[in-house]
Amino acid sequence: MASDSVIGRLQPTQVIELTKAFMEFDINGNGFITFDEMKEALHRANMPRPDAEIHQVMSKIDFNRDGMASFDEFMKFMANISNPSQCQNPPWK
Numbered sequence: 001m002a003s004d005s006v007i008g009r010l011q012p013t014q015v016i017e018l019t020k021a022f023m024e025f026d027i028n029g030n031g032f033i034t035f036d037e038m039k040e041a042l043h044r045a046n047m048p049r050p051d052a053e054i055h056q057v058m059s060k061i062d063f064n065r066d067g068m069a070s071f072d073e074f075m076k077f078m079a080n081i082s083n084p085s086q087c088q089n090p091p092w093k
């Protein structure tokens with residue numbers, strides 16, 4: 001998985017938490033979250049959401065539009081929305 005740049009922006013504890021979260025969503029463990037898996041995972045977590053809302057979230061996570069959220073896409077999405085307050089300016093800016 002070529003996600004070093006994304007993971008490098010996250011705290012190690014965040015990476016562990018997000019990896020756990022990903023594994024909960026990826027019910028069949030194939031490394032991708034499908035619409036059905038996200039729906040099922042939210043249902044299991046007692047957070048059922050309407051299909052339209054799940055579609056919306058999936059479309060935000062699914063950068064390459066193959067209909068599934070890969071681990072890399074999931075990490076990117078979570079890194080973007082987590083926006084930690086302790087976020088430092090990257091040295092290349």
Ligand SMILES: [Ca+2]
Nearest residue numbers: 026028030032
């Ligand atoms: Ca899967």
Ligand SMILES: [Ca+2]
Nearest residue numbers: 062064066068
């Ligand atoms: Ca994808």
